[in-house]
């Protein structure tokens with residue numbers, strides 16, 4: 033029997049890359065999406081060398097709908113039956129107040145976190161319904177549960193991910209397909225560096241005095257949801273560092 037296929041968006045760093053390593057270690061075939069050909073190829077080579085798994089790099093920006101349609105439409109026949117879609121690609125830019133944000137940056141965040149996720153869902157889920165098999169795992173966030181200072185647009189996109197996950201679960205209720213919304217709190221990846229536009233000191237301060245989650249922690253959690261028995265649908269998981277309680281309340285050691 034052929035190994036199942038997982039498609040991961042934004043797979044060349046952070047949580048996406050950790051998922052690639054986890055699913056590869058479990059023998060999955062991987063379709064790895066990303067925006068950088070060199071990084072995709074390098075990751076494929078490392079995964080293939082480590083686990084001997086089949087990896088198909090899929091180069092496009094999830095914001096580019098025609099490119100996404102073309103890439104998914106041109107999947108070779110043996111790669112078309114995607115079992116798991118991990119809608120991971122996402123980012124945040126800036127911490128300005130809502131009335132001060134750079135609207136061009138907001139477009140990037142909204143187009144990636146909401147519209148890119150919806151594009152991938154729209155492209156992959158009809159095939160899953162046809163095959164009566166599939167799991168959509170969306171990367172939400174604690175930011176989707178309640179807005180916090182400096183996070184307005186990002187929080188809105190993650191609230192949208194929750195609504196899109198809940199809506200999809202409703203729309204698929206009469207099928208064997210499953211929908212999971214993974215909602216991390218603080219995870220130490222390049223996420224904060226992107227948020228602070230490359231300012232390492234500011235990014236580092238986010239995790240000061242506490243032990244943040246790692247991308248691997250989240251990948252393990254995602255795999256747990258994916259590996260649950262077929263009748264079990266893990267609808268949501270909120271996962272936090274032990275010293276984080278909400279989007280705004282954390283205990284930090286001096």
Ligand code: 8X3
Pocket residue numbers: 172173174175216217218219279
């Ligand atoms: C990432 C977690 O706390 O920065 O989605 O919003 S947080």
